[in-house]
Amino acid sequence: MRVVVLGASGNAGTALLRALDAEPGVEDVTAVARRPPQRWASPKVMWQGLDIAKDHLVPTLRGADAVVHLAWLIQPARDLAQCRAVNVDGTRRVMEAVAEAGVPALVYASSVGAYSHGPKDRLVDERWPTNGTPSSFYSRHKAEVERLLDAYERDRPEVRVVRLRPGLIFQRGAASAIRRLFAGPFLPSRLVDPKWIAVVPRHPRLRFQAVHADDVADAYRQAILGDARGAFNIAAGPVLDGSELGRLLQARPVPVPAPVLRWGAAAAFHLRLTPTPAGWVDMALAVPIMDTSRARDVLGWRPRRDAGSALLELLDGIGTSAGSPTPALRPGGDGRLRAREILAGVGRRGPQAGA
Numbered sequence: 001m002r003v004v005v006l007g008a009s010g011n012a013g014t015a016l017l018r019a020l021d022a023e024p025g026v027e028d029v030t031a032v033a034r035r036p037p038q039r040w041a042s043p044k045v046m047w048q049g050l051d052i053a054k055d056h057l058v059p060t061l062r063g064a065d066a067v068v069h070l071a072w073l074i075q076p077a078r079d080l081a082q083c084r085a086v087n088v089d090g091t092r093r094v095m096e097a098v099a100e101a102g103v104p105a106l107v108y109a110s111s112v113g114a115y116s117h118g119p120k121d122r123l124v125d126e127r128w129p130t131n132g133t134p135s136s137f138y139s140r141h142k143a144e145v146e147r148l149l150d151a152y153e154r155d156r157p158e159v160r161v162v163r164l165r166p167g168l169i170f171q172r173g174a175a176s177a178i179r180r181l182f183a184g185p186f187l188p189s190r191l192v193d194p195k196w197i198a199v200v201p202r203h204p205r206l207r208f209q210a211v212h213a214d215d216v217a218d219a220y221r222q223a224i225l226g227d228a229r230g231a232f233n234i235a236a237g238p239v240l241d242g243s244e245l246g247r248l249l250q251a252r253p254v255p256v257p258a259p260v261l262r263w264g265a266a267a268a269f270h271l272r273l274t275p276t277p278a279g280w281v282d283m284a285l286a287v288p289i290m291d292t293s294r295a296r297d298v299l300g301w302r303p304r305r306d307a308g309s310a311l312l313e314l315l316d317g318i319g320t321s322a323g324s325p326t327p328a329l330r331p332g333g334d335g336r337l338r339a340r341e342i343l344a345g346v347g348r349r350g351p352q353a354g355a
Contacts, residue, residue: 002028003224004064004103006052006094007071009033009326011174012109012166012220015213016068017045019221026224030060032071035327052090057097066105066224069094074181077269077277080137087141088148095152098159105160107223108149110231112167112209114142118288120207125291126165126231133286136279153229162223166216167209167235167290170310173324174213175317176331184274192318194249201261202242202253205285209235212310215303222299233290236303240311248308258285 003020007013008031020026021042029045036047048060052071061067071090073083091108098106113136116129132143146163153161170178179187190196211234219234238244242253258281266278295301316322323331 001026001065001225002030002063003066003068004030004032004061005068005070006032006050007069007109008047009035009037009328010070010072011169011171011177011213011329012216013070014173014324014326014329015171015217016070016220017042019214019217020224021045023221023225030064032060033326033328037326039325052094053085057093058101061097061101061103064101064103066107067094067098067103068107068109068220068224070109072109074138075275077137077275083137084141088144091145092148095148099156103159105162105224107162107164107220108145110146110163110165111138111142112165112233112235112287112290113139113283114146114165115287115290117286120205120289122289123291124288126233126294128288133279133283136283137277139279139283139286160227160229162228163231164216164219164223165231165233165290166219167211167307169213169216170210170314171213172313172317172322174329175314176321176323177329178314179318180275182274182276182280184276186273189318189321192315194251194312194315197249197251199254200242200245200249200251201256202246203256203258203261203285205258206256206261207239207241207289208284208287209239209290210307210310211236211303212305212313215301215305218304219295219299219301222301226299228298232295232299232301233292234295234301235290235292236305236307236310238307239289240307244308248312261285 003026005013005016008017017031020029021044031045031047032050034051036049040047073086076082114130114132116131118124118128130143130146132139149161149163215236216234246253262278262281265281268274269277321331323329
């Protein structure tokens with residue numbers, strides 16, 4: 001079996017390459033990224049440098065048994081035209097290329113962020129509306145691609161389409177990249193050590209789900225190898241909220257009103273202290289808590305790590321400036337690399353812009 005992974009150098013992509021390397025049913029993997037690594041340990045994986053927003057994709061996809069589309073820009077958040085060119089227009093180009101190349105399966109990385117405002121006190125399944133959070137460009141783009149896929153499934157029934165909608169994805173190897181993408185250059189990495197975290201925010205709607213990257217990769221692996229179609233929620237327990245975070249980090253939960261959370265994020269973004277606009281707070285407060293029963297029943301998927309241990313692994317990785325050997329996940333946090341982040345505009349340009 002031959003698999004093409006688009007956006008292979010990022011958080012989920014590197015975990016998926018590890019999973020496919022260990023999978024005997026997959027003989028050949030073409031890993032596609034805008035900036036491929038110079039070295040990779042697996043002889044099964046062949047890297048190719050392509051930009052899904054600009055380059056001709058059909059020759060790379062032709063002959064594949066499945067295409068996994070993970071490529072997505074989170075940064076530069078101050079250049080929404082560039083983000084949309086990759087996230088929405090680039091995805092449309094991928095879909096067209098899959099059809100032209102005759103690939104029988106397309107597995108797409110959607111997100112909990114595609115969901116409309118929903119409940120935090122009960123679980124929702126994959127039928128919950130996917131209209132996104134209007135103030136979040138990430139959520140809007142995910143919702144727009146969901147509509148593209150609706151039409152694609154209707155017009156191209158010969159292509160088996162799978163959509164995975166994971167919660168937050170954590171792993172040590174993505175720690176430096178996650179710090180760059182969301183916190184920016186001014187957060188001292190060592191302060192992320194749980195021993196220095198004395199308080200955590202608590203709000204009734206600040207409840208979220210997470211999953212380890214290796215478990216997400218296993219869900220992609222099973223989607224590739226099986227015959228399932230449709231959407232699947234992917235998350236591990238427990239749900240992380242102020243009380244659970246306080247227990248994990250031995251910190252005190254402090255009630256914080258939603259306007260204060262949003263104002264803080266908006267002010268930091270406006271002052272170019274972080275690359276993260278306030279729409280991320282809006283999305284976090286809006287998205288529902290997902291029921292993962294369908295992934296368990298149809299894919300046979302089970303997370304091997306809980307959400308709390310995945311978060312602790314990430315925090316430890318940020319504290320030690322951990323990373324992976326791809327340009328998107330490069331380790332580091334020293335003065336020279338922090339200076340580059342500042343010069344890049346803290347959300348204005350995209351050398352740290354994801355897979």
